[in-house]
Amino acid sequence: MGLPRFARPKEGDGESSPNLYVANCGPAVGLSYDTIASAFSSFGEIKGVYAADESGARVIVSFLESGSADSAFKALNGRPCPHLGGRSLHIRHSVLQPQSSIVHHTVPVALMASDLNIPGLYLFHDFITAEEEKELLLAVDNRPWKSLSKRRVQHYGYEFCYDTKNVDTKQHLGALPSFVSSILKRVSSSPDINDHANLVLDQLTVNEYQPGVGLSPHIDTHSAFEGSIFSLSLAGPCIMEFRRYTSGSWVRNITSNTDGQIENPDSCTELSRKAIYLPPRSMLLISGEARYAWQHYIPHHKIDNVKGTMIRRSSRRVSFTFRKVRTGPCQCEFPQYCDSQSDR
Ligand SMILES: O=C(O)CCC(=O)C(=O)O
Ligand SMILES: [Fe+2]
Structure with missing residues (x-):
């Protein structure tokens, strides 16, 4: 049908x-x-x-x-x-x-990152145990949340500013909290992640999404963060979609959107869309082309169709996104998506 x-x-x-x-x-x-x-x-x-x-x-x-x-x-x-x-x-x-x-909505949802064929995208299931998940949730629930229009956030290391879609590198909030130490250790000692493990992750954004709340399409600002982004899913599942315009140019979105960092490439002609299921306790690694050239977003659904099974987002989803704040300009191979290499 x-x-x-x-x-x-x-x-x-x-x-x-x-x-x-x-x-x-x-x-x-x-x-x-x-x-x-x-x-x-x-x-x-x-x-x-x-x-x-x-x-x-x-x-x-x-x-x-x-x-x-x-x-x-x-x-x-x-x-x-x-x-x-x-x-x-x-x-x-x-x-x-x-x-x-007519907008054609449905994109088949993959369970494994390798099925998406997006260079630099990896998903590690059961990266933490259910016990560790409970402790991490308890730790953030004992700390103050900041309310955005649709979701709540916490920032560690450096504050992420939603109006500039960047971080203020002069405002160091301190080291990442001890409740994530074992996660950081696991990242740096994991053989699967070895290529990315030499990054000293120093910024953490915790996002809490209620069922049905998603995240607008964006590429994390190139000049704000270095190559690899790690996102740990807790509590509830969601799907994450990726899209890439085959001929687009970089443009700063001037609307006041609290979700994304770079949005809406203009002069877009063709669009590739792919989707992956993120179960609780999985770790998503977005690096290389996936990080620099593909927008990622979470559709605003209460129910996701994953290979014919309807999966209800019955509880909130909490994500821990770990990144490394960039100190010099980005020199990636994707200047059309790069604010460091744009003269605008
Ligand atoms: O919730 C997530 O897994 C992703 C969050 C994200 O993309 C971001 O904070 O830039
Ligand atoms: Fe992001």
Whole structure:
């Protein structure tokens, strides 16, 4: 089933459309497309039932006749539906989207970094034990969090400034805290990470994401941090996507976004997108091309489709991102993404 050409309607849009946008309904809440089609078919002939987005909990029910959609809307909107497990459906009329504005959302989600074929990207499962995870969470929960618009953060070593998307190297907050010493030791003694282990990691950002909260696409500012970035996932899972524009140029995003560091390359023509599943206790290493040329981001989903299994982000996710603050300009091989090598 391809992605439907339907948009989530704006308030008041799409009346008398044969298509309904139905929320709280779909495979993620245990309702198959066949079951949904059968429940709605009592109002008229159904053309198809489609995923409305990647959540798995919102569908488009498309009738042949708009009168059928109106009847279904009146009978089912906001009421428990006995043929759909007693769920209360939230229904709106939907509209057809012009072909040109369709965004193709679904990217298959890999479990192993090697399946993504992005040079410099590695994922180490079970990098820490469940006991260590508990201790790390306890340690950060005993320290003050700083609230951003959608998530909470803590900074160690150096403060990360979200307005400049950089660090103030003159403001050293001190050594990284002792509760991460064993992690740092493991990083530097791990044979798999050896090429990157000579980095003395001196900056730590702890991010806490509530379920459904993601992170906007960005490349960590080249001039702020050296080559390798280590991100440890704790508590809950998420997927991380990577994208690269094959012909893009560096441009500073002037909007006040608290998430990213470099955003929105202009004159982009083609886009490669890949996604990986990050389970709790895994360590992601973003280095080389993955670090300098690919944007990374976390989609704002409550449920991720990982190889056909719907995985609910049921608890918060906390990540520990370790980086090395850069002291000279970046001289990477990707000047088009590099603020040190840009004359803008
Ligand atoms: O939460 C994560 O794993 C990634 C965080 C990140 O990309 C960043 O802080 O730059
Ligand atoms: Fe990042």
